[in-house]
Amino acid sequence: MFFHNNDKSDLNDIADIPREKESALKDDFKDSKSHQNNQNWLKKNYKKYYFNFYANITLPEKIHLHEFGFRHFEGEKMHRHLSFKNSGELHAFVLKFAPSDIYCSSSLYSRPTEPMDKKEWGGSELIFDIDGKDLHLECALTHNYTKCHDCKSIHPGVLAKCTNCNSSRIYIIDVPCKNCIVSLKKEVTKLVNFLIDDFGIERSGIFIYFSGNNGFHLHVLDSDYYPLLSNERSEMASYLLGKGFKMETLGIKKTQGDKFVPLSKSKQLLEAGWRDRILKKLKINFYSSKNSDSDFSKQIEKLENAMKCDFQQMVLKTVDDLSVKIDPMVTMDIHRIFRLPGSLNSKSGLAKILCNDLKSFDPFNEACFFDKSKVDIVCFSPVSLLFKGKRYGIHEGNNHVPRYVAVYLISKGLANIDLKDIQDG
Ligand SMILES: [Zn+2]
Numbered sequence: 001m002f003f004h005n006n007d008k009s010d011l012n013d014i015a016d017i018p019r020e021k022e023s024a025l026k027d028d029f030k031d032s033k034s035h036q037n038n039q040n041w042l043k044k045n046y047k048k049y050y051f052n053f054y055a056n057i058t059l060p061e062k063i064h065l066h067e068f069g070f071r072h073f074e075g076e077k078m079h080r081h082l083s084f085k086n087s088g089e090l091h092a093f094v095l096k097f098a099p100s101d102i103y104c105s106s107s108l109y110s111r112p113t114e115p116m117d118k119k120e121w122g123g124s125e126l127i128f129d130i131d132g133k134d135l136h137l138e139c140a141l142t143h144n145y146t147k148c149h150d151c152k153s154i155h156p157g158v159l160a161k162c163t164n165c166n167s168s169r170i171y172i173i174d175v176p177c178k179n180c181i182v183s184l185k186k187e188v189t190k191l192v193n194f195l196i197d198d199f200g201i202e203r204s205g206i207f208i209y210f211s212g213n214n215g216f217h218l219h220v221l222d223s224d225y226y227p228l229l230s231n232e233r234s235e236m237a238s239y240l241l242g243k244g245f246k247m248e249t250l251g252i253k254k255t256q257g258d259k260f261v262p263l264s265k266s267k268q269l270l271e272a273g274w275r276d277r278i279l280k281k282l283k284i285n286f287y288s289s290k291n292s293d294s295d296f297s298k299q300i301e302k303l304e305n306a307m308k309c310d311f312q313q314m315v316l317k318t319v320d321d322l323s324v325k326i327d328p329m330v331t332m333d334i335h336r337i338f339r340l341p342g343s344l345n346s347k348s349g350l351a352k353i354l355c356n357d358l359k360s361f362d363p364f365n366e367a368c369f370f371d372k373s374k375v376d377i378v379c380f381s382p383v384s385l386l387f388k389g390k391r392y393g394i395h396e397g398n399n400h401v402p403r404y405v406a407v408y409l410i411s412k413g414l415a416n417i418d419l420k421d422i423q424d425g
């Protein structure tokens, strides 16, 4: 293994998560005995996972050309600019250190251990991140938790201030529900359709991963897209987000008499991309207007009356509905390192795992690799969880729960491991 001493892991280089808030929270607890107990217990369990399920890990073809990064249960620091000659070398490292998080670059470099400006970039997979927090779901307001930095109390729901001490230094703990997962999957399906229909990417080159917490990562392994630079990836992201969409883009213009008329009735122009999507969604038919602009305007007026909405507003709302809620920063950042497929996500203890069948995929079953042996935990708040098809009603205080429930709640900061379980492992 190689390690570069001049490790300048600046903030915008950091993996796939906004760490600032989380780090601040963990700093508060860093010295507490129970926090250390939790970390030690989780580490033991992670070690067991990497011993039994190392086969879950999917490595890039040319592993020696990728940069790796790690976080450990001891301390908050991100260790980057590491590389491994082969899978065996990585396996030995992971078993020895049982890291809390494992990351790998989407890019290939001639010299992956060098600082960023000396690595010699050689192309990058195309990556998309769909995160639950970006969907702004109503259900999240009820089933997530608010943790206070100052008084450390935990409140059910999403609050702007701590109701105990009035502090606004708060942190949201997300506990995604079934609806959250269904909504995320819908975004993934939209994205896959865009990539196939609008970008000509083969379905076989698109790999859908559950992120291990509250989202999905799409990796596109299509060498045509590897050379795309950051600004080109940014344009792709803007297209998917439907940014800056204009009426003219739709092939419609407004006349001086305030009527909407088609710019062109070319089938080729209208039956592709965003235009096709919007016209289909609004059930507007260019061809039924018999090539007459006034017929077309009437169609729009009828639609405006039926929807009780101005046409332009209608189009903007449709663009918003049809756009894919990706994080554009992730797609455009070619120097980022991403959670390694098959590794555990320390925010939940679930694995980042390939979804072979997105429709039936259940993260609380298929991404959960800890056993059902019972352990004792002390929970800070009542929590309701659905794991492996079974509903768990966790109450505040002591609970005797399957190991996978314990790992999840402790990773979320919603529970402590009971001391007597430290000895049992
Ligand atoms: Zn408080």
Ligand SMILES: [Zn+2]
Residues within 6 Å of the ligand: 137, 139, 140, 143, 176, 177, 178, 179, 180, 181
């Ligand atoms: Zn939800």
